C-alpha cells in the first residue's frame with residue numbers, strides 16, 4: 001500500500017488516499033519516491049486543458065531509490081538512487097534504434113495496465129506513465145537513470161522533465177552554437193533551464209522575456225544578459241544587443257497562447273523558432289509562410305528537449321556537480337504530500353520556479369546518504 005495524491009475529476013482538490021501498488025513485472029522497477037516536482041503538464045491534466053482518464057495519480061518529475069526490480073532489469077539494482085522520468089523507450093522500434101527516444105512507438109505493459117488500484121479495487125490511472133505524487137511508483141526500466149550521491153533529491157527530481165526539456169531544447173533540438181543570439185519567452189522551470197542551457201552553450205546575447213519581475217531577476221541570475229517583460233519594444237532591444245541582427249533561436253517555453261504571437265518577429269533570417277511549451281488542446285497560432293520561407297527560417301517542435309535519458313541525465317548531473325547548472329536555485333518551495341494542493345496553487349500562480357513535493361522517506365536522505 002502507498003499513500004498518493006489522487007485526482008478524481010477535473011478541478012477537484014487532491015484526495016490523499018491509500019492505494020494498492022502491484023509489484024514490478026518483467027522490465028519494471030519499483031522506486032521509493034523521495035521528491036517529485038510539480039510540472040505545468042500536471043496542471044493541464046487536472047485542470048482539464050488536456051484530456052486524461054480519472055481517477056489518476058499525476059507527477060512525472062521525480063527522484064528516489066530503487067526498492068525492487070522485476071525480471072529482465074539489469075541496468076539498475078536495489079538501492080540505486082535514480083531520477084524517474086515520463087520518457088519511456090522500448091529500445092526496439094525504429095525511433096529507438098535511431099536514437100529518437102521521445103518518438104518511441106513501442107508499447108510497454110504498463111501502458112495497458114496501471115499498477116495502481118484504490119481500496120474499492122477500482123483501477124487508478126498512472127499519469128504520464130509515472131504517477132509519482134505517491135510514496136512509491138512502478139515504472140518501466142527505461143524511465144529511471146542512476147545518479148550519484150551529491151545531488152539532493154529535490155534537485156535531482158527536476159532532471160526528470162523540466163530541466164531535461166529546457167536544456168535539451170537548446171542543446172539537442174536547436175543545437176545552439178557559441179555566439180548565437182537567443183531569446184527565451186517564458187521564465188518558468190523550463191524557460192530558466194533554457195537560459196542556463198544557452199549560457200552553457202556560449203550564446204550571447206540571451207534575452208529572457210517574462211511578465212513577472214521575480215522571474216526576470218531569476219533569469220539574470222541564471223545567465224540571461226537581458227531580461228524584460230513582454231512588449232512591442234523587445235525587437236528593438238534585441239536589435240541593439242545584436243547590432244541589428246535579431247535572434248538565431250527563439251524558444252517559446254510557456255503554454256500561454258499570447259507568447260507565440262510575435263515570436264517570429266524576433267527571429268533573424270536563417271533563425272529557428274523552437275516550440276517547447278504546449279498550450280491546451282485546440283489552441284492555434286497564425287504564421288506567415290511567405291515571410292518564413294523568404295527568410296529561410298525554421299519552426300522546430302520540441303518534445304521533452306529531444307532528450308535521451310541515458311545520455312542527457314548523466315550529462316546534466318555532471319554540469320550540476322561542476323557548478324555550471326544551478327538546480328537548487330530553481331526549487332522555490334517544498335511541500336509534503338498532504339499539502340500538495342498548496343503546491344498546485346503556487347505552480348498555477350506562476351510565482352514559483354519549481355515547487356517540489358518531498359516525501360517522508362527519511363532513509364532516502366535528501367543528500368543521498370545510504371541508510
Ligand SMILES: [Zn+2]
Nearest residue numbers: 039041161162
Ligand atoms: Zn513535465
Ligand SMILES: [Zn+2]
Nearest residue numbers: 090093096104
Ligand atoms: Zn521504441
